[in-house]
Amino acid sequence: MTVRTCAAIAAVLVSAGCAASTTEEKPLAPVNAKAASMQAGFTSMDRLAEAAKKEGELNVIALPRDWVNYGEIIDTFADKYDIKVNQLEPGASSRRQMEAAAQLKPDVFDLSLEVAVANAPRFAPYKVQGWHDLPDHVKDRNGAWYAGYGGYMSLGYDSAKVKAPASFADLLKPGYTVALPGDPRQTAAAFSGIMAASLQNGVPQVQRGVELFTKLKKEGKLAEPPAANVVVDWDHLNAERAAEPGTSWKVTIPKDSPLGAYYVQAINKDAPHPAAARLWQEFVFSDEGQNLYLKGYARPARGEAMLMKGTLDTETAARLPAPPGPPVLLTIPQTDTAKTYVNKHWAG
Structure with a gap:
């Protein structure tokens, strides 16, 4: 048995409680609910979910329940994280969302590309964990907005x-x-x-x-x-x-x-529930969230990457009309x- 093997076995024994570890864990950095990524603000999804649950609510706007399966998406998010989702003006257009933002205070937006581009300074930059799976031409390089489905x-x-x-x-x-x-x-x-x-x-x-x-x-x-x-x-x-x-x-x-065309997602710079807003983005861009869009016959923005990784619901995808x-x-x-x-x- 080599010295290296002995050291490895010793490490396993220590972690199993056969000996006491002398390594002290570094304390976690304080939560920053307005950070530009999950890692930078929360270090883990568990801490992000915990911070969002403390806020207790999420304000969404212009998300009809019969549009791209948003009814199931909203309910799944609410049940999974025990967060109340306030559904504001489901029928609002992209322009109406921006006009009403100061009064209604939505946490997140679902917008056409041209409206998102025109209002980029009003969004809080945030890059979801699946950021690199999103095509470059349908996301702001600084994370102000990014395509969710199309x-x-x-x-x-x-x-x-x-x-x-x-x-x-x-x-x-x-x-x-x-x-x-x-x-x-x-x-x-x-x-x-x-x-x-x-x-x-x-x-x-x-x-x-x-x-x-x-x-x-x-x-x-x-x-x-x-x-x-x-x-x-x-x-x-x-x-x-x-x-x-x-x-x-x-x-x-x-x-x-x-x-x-794509509809893009963005976080309100003045979101009253900034952690919940970021958790929502992580959810809708997760494999689960993207497949829920697919269930509503929309084409998820991460779809190509998910297909390569084997996480796309190919049975559901087969129901969509074949693109030319x-x-x-x-x-x-x-x-x-x-x-x-x-x-x-x-x-x-």
Whole structure:
């Protein structure tokens, strides 16, 4: 037996209580509830959870319970950590969240990319443990905001009445009655539908999208969603509808229009419950939280990394419509230019 082996066995015996250790443990650093990472502020998830539980509450805003499975996400978080979740204005838009922040005092935000970028100084930088799994182009390098989940613009259709449209141009063919989920000047999903239709070789051309829907309207093919046999909307919403028992509803993502978007998460710099806010972020970006988004038919931002690590719920992922390829993500300048055009030329 070597000296090294003897030393190793002795160490095991000491740790088992056969001898007394003379090494003193260093005291843990005080909790910093406003730190920029779990390690820097709490040193462990247990200490973060303990600090959040002492705060006792979490204020969330603009999280409808039927949107990307937020009902189950909120309830699971509340039960797991024994924290009361106050659900403020579930139907608020991204802009409304920022307008109401001073009055309602949310701890965390769920925002469109352009609103998050414009309001970055109002967020507390924080990098979750899965930070390196997030694509660089959908996170602020300083940790002010970071994508939580996303999806593709899609065509949901009644397969009992029409064939699957292969492209947005197909919607001009006989038999299709089409709906947008709102006014594109006011509703983000409707605007994204216009932009998906505008894509040509992966490049957005807003005039092209507006012209298509103008033609549909002139031909009497544009209707409200209940009367339409095709609905242009995010794939997680069309996929959820397609999963209902006994339905003939199906969903497709046109190969020539792979428009995608992410919703990003951020912590309010003035969060009344800063530890709970950070615990919430750790939860929704954990494997458990990301798979709960997936259960709501959203595409988790850490999905690719989780697939490689074997932690993605592949059975649930298989229920999502197959993407035609990497998503085309609009830049902020492209979005701003397109919104100006739509506001000027859309005939509501």
